Amino acid sequence: QKEVEQNSGPLSVPEGAIASLNCTYSDRGSQSFFWYRQYSGKSPELIMFIYSNGDKEDGRFTAQLNKASQYVSLLIRDSQPSDSATYLCAARFGASGGSYIPTFGRGTSLIVHP
Amino acid sequence: DVKVTQSSRYLVKRTGEKVFLECVQDMDHENMFWYRQDPGLGLRLIYFSYDVKMKEKGDIPEGYSVSREKKERFSLILESASTNQTSMYLCASSLTGSAEQYFGPGTRLTVT
Numbered sequence: 750q751k752e753v754e755q756n757s758g759p760l761s762v763p764e765g766a767i768a769s770l771n772c773t774y775s776d777r778g779s780q781s782f783f784w785y786r787q788y789s790g791k792s793p794e795l796i797m798f799i800y801s802n803g804d805k806e807d808g809r810f811t812a813q814l815n816k817a818s819q820y821v822s823l824l825i826r827d828s829q830p831s832d833s834a835t836y837l838c839a840a841r842f843g844a845s846g847g848s849y850i851p852t853f854g855r856g857t858s859l860i861v862h863p
Numbered sequence: 864d865v866k867v868t869q870s871s872r873y874l875v876k877r878t879g880e881k882v883f884l885e886c887v888q889d890m891d892h893e894n895m896f897w898y899r900q901d902p903g904l905g906l907r908l909i910y911f912s913y914d915v916k917m918k919e920k921g922d923i924p925e926g927y928s929v930s931r932e933k934k935e936r937f938s939l940i941l942e943s944a945s946t947n948q949t950s951m952y953l954c955a956s957s958l959t960g961s962a963e964q965y966f967g968p969g970t971r972l973t974v975t
Contacts, residue, residue: 757903781962792953792966793906837906841962849962850896850921855905 755854772838785837867967882941886954895937
């Protein structure tokens with residue numbers, strides 16, 4: 750069973766702090782990893798993806814991948830109240846017909862308080 | 864910008880009714896997906912399609928069927944709605960070879 754695990758939270762951080770969201774996955778063959786942000790009542794929105802070991806930075810967001818330890822992290826620097834949302838981690842496994850279906854974690858709720 | 868639209872944001876149906884949820888994407892994506900999302904259970908895949916007229920079952924296909932007659936359109940059908948199908952339904956699409964999914968706004972379905 751291929752699984753992606755996340756702590757459901759909530760993770761509460763003060764405004765301006767670094768929020769660290771973590772995710773572990775069960776399949777060593779996983780190729781790529783994604784972070785989605787989902788505001789309450791809205792649909793998930795892709796914010797980052799990472800394929801290689803190490804860090805990938807995009808503005809205030811940094812994704813970190815460690816394939817040996819099978820974990821993925823998302824760091825949000827200078828957290829803002831507008832970052833308050835549920836963050837979904839997803840890992841890609843191959844599927845039939847040439848499609849690629851990600852496996853989603855259940856998400857971590859982040860609350861950034863002023 | 865990828866755009867995925869869904870036919871309704873909110874829908875209320877009665878038990879036993881046949882329900883159609885429609886999804887349209889405008890980016891020529893080969894893959895389309897239907898998920899349901901429930902509190903504490905996360906996203907669960909119902910069906911997916913990797914080409915016109917092709918479909919495959921996801922993790923929870925029971926009680927649902929799908930139709931894909933055109934590349935841009937993927938429909939989810941609840942043959943006889945039941946109260947345990949009350950949920951948020953999300954459609955997504957992606958290019959072949961890519962697992963980056965783009966989601967529609969979702970349909971919150973209530974079955975009474």
